[in-house]
Amino acid sequence: MKHSARIIPIYAADTSGVCSALYELGGMTVVHDASGCNSTYTTHDEPRWYDIDSMVYISALTETEAIMGDDAKLVSDITETASKLSPKFIALCGAPVAMMIGTDYQALAIEIEENTGIPSFCIQTNGMHSYLKGASEAFEAIINRFCKEDNMPQKKDSVNILGATPLDFSVNGSIKSIKQWLYTEGFSTVSCMGMGSSLEDIKNAAGASVNLVISYSGLSAAKLLKKRFGTPYVTGVPFGQKFAGVLADKLRTASKNKENLFPSSERFTNGSNLSIVGESIYSGSLARAIELEYGKTARVLCPLETSTELQAESDGEIPDEESAEKELALASGIIADPLYKPICPNDVPFYRLPHEAFSGRCYRSEIPNMIKESLKATVFRDI
Amino acid sequence: MLKSLKTINETKAPEISIAKAAFPEPFITGLEYNAPARGTWNIVHTGMLIPESHQIFICAQGCLRGVILTAAEMNAMDRMSWVSICENDFLDASLEDDIVNGTTEILNKMETLPPVVLVFLSCVHLFACCDFAITLKELEKRFPTVDFIESYMTPTMRKSGLTPDALMRKQLYSPLKPVPKNSKSINIIGNDRPTDQSGRLITMIKKSSFVIKDITNCKSYKAFLNMAESAVNITYLPTTYAAGEELERRLGQRHLHIPLSYSYHEITENFKRLSVELDMKIPDFSEDIRKAEKALEAAHTEIGNLPITIDYTATPRPISLARLLTEHSFRVEKIYSEAFVATEEEDFIWLKEHAPNILLASTVHPEKRFLKKEIPERKVLAIGQKAAYFNNTPYFVNIVSGGGLYGFSGIIRLAEMMIEASLKPKKTKELISYKGLGCESCL
Amino acid sequence: MIKIAVYGKGGIGKSTITSNLAASFAALGKKVIQIGCDPKADSTTNLLNGNPVMPVMNYxxxxxxxxxxxxxxAKEGFKGILCIETGGPTPGLGCxxxxxxxxxxxxxxLKLFKKYQPDVVLYDVLGDVVCGGFAAPIREGYASEIIIVTSGEKMALYAANNINTAVNNFEDRGYAKVKGIVMNRRSVEREEEKVTDFANKAGLPIIADIPRSDDIIRYEDMGKTVIEGDKMLHVSQIFLKLAEQFINDGGSNE
Structure with a gap:
């Protein structure tokens, strides 16, 4: 499949998703890559890099090592570093060349664990998918490896927040605000994957009575927790005062009835052609918040992986620049990352909503914290 | 002495005293950390030097992301396009077709065709053994008015043959075609920034009534192509040497490589060679040397015994610089670099003997992630962004790749910059976060 | 310069034929380089009396x-033939x-051709065109002529056909062209008929017919080609004649 763009950038890749999801958990993440994956991730995809230490490394694969399939060097380098730095776990993932030479990550993880005695696992990335896939699989791996087994009593009105990475939420206080909102709504937070929680918190994830999925990267984790512990999940980000209220009610209902709910995609579909471009749960929640606050409908155009339960009827998918341009041409107003502007019609209002996974740090300071805020007062005065 | 140097083994530690260090690579490489100092130029910045050029990267998503956002931060997304590749492209053998068809699609969408397009392939193309020459031939057939530059983003091959930086600089000049030579035109090639205009290098050339051409001053693609008429190419950075050799082979432009150095002797020898090339009388350099001495003395008066650290991003000759500073009683404490160019060997040996306690430090060693915090708070003067970062210091000289400084005047300017840096603290975190020092930035 | 790439199914006798051809060129006074392009790195062993050269990848x-x-x-073997092996990774790993x-x-x-100035370069390539890398020897600048080695066995002919198809795919690229087929007999029933039939369909000539020969095996056990062992043998004469044919047709003008 040929996928090209003349003018818009590309979303962060799976390797960045892995690193981002595991960043704060005290483990060591190694990307089997020559160079590039690390500077890209640490420059554009990881706002925490300068101020919060985390053991994210690359293997610094060379041509000769790739030709020879020299896995022994990778294993010994990881073993040696781990013995010095004592990470809580070792996660291994890889870039395209490592895939081409058929690197067997599973086998390497087993070997590394045998050498170090440190829990080790792999995430099958190849740098050819979006961050959502990498982050999803990283969260799943952490749950599989560390969540304590069944029979843990579930505490009433307690929540895991799933799918928190700076790639979708930046580091602008949004995640703290979500926890604060949960608290004022009478919920306690068991864990937040993967910002603001430790590996110890995540080990207790089975004790939550409901899971709040705030991005697509938390969805597969939610499904896994549902399967393993029966915990129901609710999708949505508490944007805007009104939707925050709805979402809190949905959490209570889901918790009580043990059913999954998708308020981020329960939207009216007729009328306005205000289009929001972005990750499906984030954008769906914003569309719902706008609907409740402004009485206007909005549709989500999703350029990333998504699933049908996360989409309202009128939503669309824009996997490439050409389809994005076509859909955006139909819009009456557009909320999107500023780097979409060049392919948007000129005569349509454009509302800037930077997305870290797309424009990186270009507009980081502009990324709003819309949690439980009046959108009219803070972000979109005149939609 | 040379012999004993060869018998020293590399170390697994993140730092080692120069007395015990191996040359040219003191450290055994393993996993690598990435320090958040972004000022060095990458292939996108360098490619953008060609006026009116457009870049097309054909890579996996992960590899595309960094280069595309480099362009985005430069506010140059209108000069950057991409084709992403996925697993299936390997299975259905469409990698080569995708280069041609993807590029065609992008160019067909453009309102006006650019005169020159840099087509970048990635490691996977080389591993899949794609025939780059054939694909470019096809593109040239489809777009006869466009010059295509065979360009590489192949970090896996970074230790095979030319470094990525040197390869990029070599490819950059590939559109230059043989034209009749203008004996009064001279190029300075391979640099990211113009050479200090007040320095001896420039004034000597101008005095001999030569016209100087430099890609950093070219306003149009035509002006860039006109560099082909110059009789001589001057290079002085190690990464530009291959470009000079290639142009000599291909266009018959004489290549004069006068390596950036901080040794009065080497600088003098370089200028003598330049004089011969310019057919001018060899100037007397004693006044230049006196001025340099005076500048270093003034710097030392101000800086005194302040610890100084230098990194390889500031200059490709950190060892030569460390020697100059040591010879002038400065207290050089640490040099950050994974490897040194061959021309550093003599000064390396000198420092082993005369300043054996200078530490050499890796910038990528996994433990460097945490070493930053172990440094006690004290005033340190850093030359270069990585040295500034690792020492957590606001007192630093913010230059990359020699900073366009050359010769005696370069030393004088550097001494002045050291004084400025030691007196006036900088916002290190902010300043070192800009990619490609000197490029436009949206941050 | 004559630059030949030898392809064929694994185990069909490519290295034997390449080495004997190299030895024949050398015996005819030509300066020869043989490059084994197989991770097994055993292409040149019979030119080196069984003392192998260190493969590049091993280096x-x-x-x-x-x-x-x-x-x-590189190592010089029989009559100064320069022997090189690419070698490769441990099977199952790498690329x-x-x-x-x-x-x-x-x-x-290393400016091999410039320094050594060979008259003939032979590339002995792994089994089939399995990925881009194995097609490298037929790219512009390397081999200009291809020999396909086959017996009358079904799988050998199948591989031969694949190779021919792959080469035809590169028709517009200025890559090497197939010179012809070397029939390496394996005592298959109606062998000549089968190979001729394939050659006719592919529009290729059979440029040599190598009989099944105990002499080849005998000398290989001694780390030698039959050319080195006994030039007067019938099978040796066939190799010499093939080499002469290449010389008479002339190589590329480089």
Missing amino acids: LREYDREPEKIEDI AGRGIITTFSLLED
Whole structure:
């Protein structure tokens, strides 16, 4: 499949998703890559890099090592570093060349664990998918490896927040605000994957009575927790005062009835052609918040992986620049990352909503914290 | 002495005293950390030097992301396009077709065709053994008015043959075609920034009534192509040497490589060679040397015994610089670099003997992630962004790749910059976060 | 310069035929280089009396740096034939195809052809065109003529057909062209008929017919080609004649 763009950038890749999801958990993440994956991730995809230490490394694969399939060097380098730095776990993932030479990550993880005695696992990335896939699989791996087994009593009105990475939420206080909102709504937070929680918190994830999925990267984790512990999940980000209220009610209902709910995609579909471009749960929640606050409908155009339960009827998918341009041409107003502007019609209002996974740090300071805020007062005065 | 140097083994530690260090690579490489100092130029910045050029990267998503956002931060997304590749492209053998068809699609969408397009392939193309020459031939057939530059983003091959930086600089000049030579035109090639205009290098050339051409001053693609008429190419950075050799082979432009150095002797020898090339009388350099001495003395008066650290991003000759500073009683404490160019060997040996306690430090060693915090708070003067970062210091000289400084005047300017840096603290975190020092930035 | 790439199914006798052809050229006074492009690295062993040369990939692995001179990775064998093996990774690991390309570019850096000035270069290539790397020897600048070795066995003919198809796919690219088929007999029933039938369909001539020969095996056990062993043997004469044919047709003008 040929996928090209003349003018818009590309979303962060799976390797960045892995690193981002595991960043704060005290483990060591190694990307089997020559160079590039690390500077890209640490420059554009990881706002925490300068101020919060985390053991994210690359293997610094060379041509000769790739030709020879020299896995022994990778294993010994990881073993040696781990013995010095004592990470809580070792996660291994890889870039395209490592895939081409058929690197067997599973086998390497087993070997590394045998050498170090440190829990080790792999995430099958190849740098050819979006961050959502990498982050999803990283969260799943952490749950599989560390969540304590069944029979843990579930505490009433307690929540895991799933799918928190700076790639979708930046580091602008949004995640703290979500926890604060949960608290004022009478919920306690068991864990937040993967910002603001430790590996110890995540080990207790089975004790939550409901899971709040705030991005697509938390969805597969939610499904896994549902399967393993029966915990129901609710999708949505508490944007805007009104939707925050709805979402809190949905959490209570889901918790009580043990059913999954998708308020981020329960939207009216007729009328306005205000289009929001972005990750499906984030954008769906914003569309719902706008609907409740402004009485206007909005549709989500999703350029990333998504699933049908996360989409309202009128939503669309824009996997490439050409389809994005076509859909955006139909819009009456557009909320999107500023780097979409060049392919948007000129005569349509454009509302800037930077997305870290797309424009990186270009507009980081502009990324709003819309949690439980009046959108009219803070972000979109005149939609 | 040379012999004993060869018998020293590399170390697994993140730092080692120069007395015990191996040359040219003191450290055994393993996993690598990435320090958040972004000022060095990458292939996108360098490619953008060609006026009116457009870049097309054909890579996996992960590899595309960094280069595309480099362009985005430069506010140059209108000069950057991409084709992403996925697993299936390997299975259905469409990698080569995708280069041609993807590029065609992008160019067909453009309102006006650019005169020159840099087509970048990635490691996977080389591993899949794609025939780059054939694909470019096809593109040239489809777009006869466009010059295509065979360009590489192949970090896996970074230790095979030319470094990525040197390869990029070599490819950059590939559109230059043989034209009749203008004996009064001279190029300075391979640099990211113009050479200090007040320095001896420039004034000597101008005095001999030569016209100087430099890609950093070219306003149009035509002006860039006109560099082909110059009789001589001057290079002085190690990464530009291959470009000079290639142009000599291909266009018959004489290549004069006068390596950036901080040794009065080497600088003098370089200028003598330049004089011969310019057919001018060899100037007397004693006044230049006196001025340099005076500048270093003034710097030392101000800086005194302040610890100084230098990194390889500031200059490709950190060892030569460390020697100059040591010879002038400065207290050089640490040099950050994974490897040194061959021309550093003599000064390396000198420092082993005369300043054996200078530490050499890796910038990528996994433990460097945490070493930053172990440094006690004290005033340190850093030359270069990585040295500034690792020492957590606001007192630093913010230059990359020699900073366009050359010769005696370069030393004088550097001494002045050291004084400025030691007196006036900088916002290190902010300043070192800009990619490609000197490029436009949206941050 | 005559530059020939020899292809064929694994185990069909490519190395035997390449080495004997190399020995024949050398016996006819030509300066020859033989480059084995197979991770097994056993192409040139019968030119070296069984004392193998260090493959390029082994050199890289062992010394962790590129060779500085041709002698590091080449050895002179029978009548001064320069023997080189690309070698490759341990089976099941890495990327052998890229290994071939890397070796070629190393040889270029070492200015092999310029320094050695060969009259004939022979590339002995792994079994089939399995990935881009194994097609490298037929790219512009390397081989200009291809020999396909086959017997009358079904799988050998199948492989021969695949190779011919792959080469035809590159028709517009200025890559090497197939010179013809060398029939390496394996005592298959109606062998000649089957190979001729394939050759006719593919529009290719059979340029040599190598009989099944105990002499070949006997001399190989001694680490020799039949040319070195006994030039007067019938089978030796066939190789010599094939070499003469190439010389008479002339190589590319480089």
